[in-house]
Amino acid sequence: MKIALLGNGAIAKLVAQFCASRGKTLQVVAALGLPVDKISGGGYPIVYSLGELLAFAPDVVVECAGHSAVAAYAAPILDAGVNLIIVSTGSLADAALWDMVKAAAERSTARVKLVAGALPGVDALSAAKLAGLTKVTLRSAKPPQAWKGTPAEKTFDLDKIAAPTVIFSGNARQAALTFPKNANVAATAALAGLGFEATTVVLVADPGVTKNVHQLEVEGAFGALTLEIKANPSPDNPKTSHIAALSIMRLLENEAAAVVI
Ligand SMILES: NC(=O)c1ccc[n+]([C@@H]2O[C@H](COP(=O)([O-])OP(=O)(O)OC[C@H]3O[C@@H](n4cnc5c(N)ncnc54)[C@H](O)[C@@H]3O)[C@@H](O)[C@H]2O)c1
Missing domain, CATH: 3.30.360.10 (Dihydrodipicolinate Reductase; domain 2)
Structure with missing residues (x-):
């Protein structure tokens, strides 16, 4: 499975390290970052526009960049027919943004998954x-x-x-x-x-x-x-709970698994 990351911070790096341990099963192909993001957490390139990211033909984009990235990229990713995982769920308290993301998912062949993050249960x-x-x-x-x-x-x-x-x-x-x-x-x-x-x-x-x-x-x-x-x-x-990244890893593992739990 080809995975693209939105963001190049703490969560992105942990997810990328995990994917590297899974070889071709979970392969990070690129990350979209801000100009401050210069060095990627693995052997994949950092790009600075959504067009460049989608050119890697990912099966799924994992958002781990923050609320502004959800606002800017969620709907265009879904409109491009690419699955999306969102960890910055707080962005969806903005009712207009949530309506936009839901509408984009409904008209797309792709799906949006909201990861559990640091919320148990x-x-x-x-x-x-x-x-x-x-x-x-x-x-x-x-x-x-x-x-x-x-x-x-x-x-x-x-x-x-x-x-x-x-x-x-x-x-x-x-x-x-x-x-x-x-x-x-x-x-x-x-x-x-x-x-x-x-x-x-x-x-x-x-x-x-x-x-x-x-x-x-x-x-x-x-x-x-x-x-x-x-x-x-x-x-x-220190502001991000470790389990947020672990929860993304579990979701990706399940996406690729024959047995899902
Ligand atoms: N659901 C949860 O329980 C949970 C828990 C922790 C964090 N989070 C979310 O995960 C996000 C990432 O956490 P982190 O610890 O990796 O943060 P971080 O600050 O370490 O990394 C964020 C990365 O995203 C990049 N970025 C920021 N805005 C961007 C944009 N508009 N476009 C592209 N790249 C952008 C930054 O440059 C940085 O590389 C947080 O902002 C938070 O919203 C969710």
Whole structure:
């Protein structure tokens, strides 16, 4: 399978290393980056336009570049008949962008897959949805310093937080649009479950945690589900959970596998 990457950062490099271990089964042919992206994470070239990327005739493009890349490239990739995997799901809290991506996928022979990323239990959440959900709540806790550069800085003195402090409580749409750099997990929960308006998100600055901790609580006709992940950071990007890249690897492995789990 020929794979093209959107982005040349922490996730792209881990995915490329994994693919290299799978030989021709998962072959990265090129990555599309920004001018700052000069050296690729493997023996493949970096290109700077979508036309150049698609010229490598990939079977699938893996987005691991951020929200601006989804906005710029998702629809054109699908319109070119090429499958797309999106990890920056937070971008899809923008209803106009989500409508555009869905419409492009519906008119294309290709498909768009939203990867689970750092959200645990997407399989169970989306299966449970089939019997009807009554409640989906995501609680994401990070060390206070991790909320620097977000709107939380205006309301809270992050350096002085000494106990777990709720910095945001609202629905997934508000969470994703207010905290775009922390939007992916909330958006994935919304997209897999009850949608952006009916999914509750609580964001917490917690001096007692050293990692990103996501707790998912789901209730519905299926019963109840509680899951927690304490996610280790990616080796090259402390803001990105390592599991995000692992989740892409699993999806690619399944794309190429005879037995899928
Ligand atoms: N779903 C999840 O749970 C989850 C978890 C972590 C990260 N993510 C998403 O994955 C993305 C990538 O994470 P990362 O740690 O590899 O980030 P990174 O900053 O290490 O790398 C991003 C790469 O994309 C490139 N890039 C940025 N904008 C681009 C554009 N418009 N066109 C082409 N290239 C562009 C950058 O130059 C860089 O090479 C994040 O932006 C985030 O949205 C999702």
